[in-house]
Amino acid sequence: DVVMTQSPLSLPVTLGQPASISCRSSQSLVYSDGNTFLNWFQQRPGQSPRRLIYKVSNRDSGVPDRFSGSGSGTDFTLKISRVEAEDVGVYFCMQGTHWPWTFGQGTKVEIK
Amino acid sequence: EVQLVESGGGLVQPGGSLKLSCAASGFTFSTSWMSWIRQAPGRGLEWVANIKQDGSEKHYVDSVKGRFTISRDNAENSLYLQMNSLRAEDTAVYYCARPSRSSSSEYWGQGTLVTVSS
Numbered sequence: 001d002v003v004m005t006q007s008p009l010s011l012p013v014t015l016g017q018p019a020s021i022s023c024r025s026s027q028s029l030v031y032s033d034g035n036t037f038l039n040w041f042q043q044r045p046g047q048s049p050r051r052l053i054y055k056v057s058n059r060d061s062g063v064p065d066r067f068s069g070s071g072s073g074t075d076f077t078l079k080i081s082r083v084e085a086e087d088v089g090v091y092f093c094m095q096g097t098h099w100p101w102t103f104g105q106g107t108k109v110e111i112k
Numbered sequence: 113e114v115q116l117v118e119s120g121g122g123l124v125q126p127g128g129s130l131k132l133s134c135a136a137s138g139f140t141f142s143t144s145w146m147s148w149i150r151q152a153p154g155r156g157l158e159w160v161a162n163i164k165q166d167g168s169e170k171h172y173v174d175s176v177k178g179r180f181t182i183s184r185d186n187a188e189n190s191l192y193l194q195m196n197s198l199r200a201e202d203t204a205v206y207y208c209a210r211p212s213r214s215s216s217s218e219y220w221g222q223g224t225l226v227t228v229s230s
Binding site: 037060102 | 213221
């Protein structure tokens with residue numbers, strides 16, 4: 001199975017400041033059709049996961065533009081340009097290239 | 113409005129069985145791949161199973177192969193997960209989802225809790 005490794009696992013941030021989460025996969029996430037199926041999810045306390053980013057850098061509907069995704073191959077990053085109070089929660093990367101689809105361990109974002 | 117509503121969770125003894133259901137509305141169920149994903153309490157996420165639109169193709173994570181069966185009824189807009197030979201490590205919130213790898217139309221339900229304990 002593809003192992004997804006996130007860092008850091010805990011991220012205290014100051015309101016209004018940027019935040020960045022790294023995700024590395026144990027093998028390339030480039031699919032045979034050239035697409036890279038790397039997603040980012042947000043899970044707020046007590047809620048279901050919600051996808052923010054698909055195919056590395058595409059924002060889902062309704063996702064604020066302060067969230068952005070980048071990367072290629074095996075190295076990916078989620079950035080929040082200016083953290084807001086509603087961004088508190090756990091963030092997961094997830095690969096949908098190789099079955100079984102797998103998630104990272106999660107990064108807990110909290111306000112300092 | 114898209115809705116995915118899971119039901120059927122509860123407390124079951126080790127070795128027992130349970131069948132989860134997911135009622136879908138607000139999108140064309142019959143043309144959608146569907147999935148089950150689970151999250152053990154205080155832990156990460158695990159993608160459990162996928163099923164193709166017509167049910168002809170199914171994929172399972174190794175930890176549930178031979179014990180769980182994903183199925184669907186397109187006439188009823190419903191997704192199912194039959195879980196047999198349940199173990200303590202199957203305890204989790206189970207989410208029904210409509211995955212979408214290439215567009216912004218992925219939906220998840222609110223989940224149903226399955227607890228395997230004696």
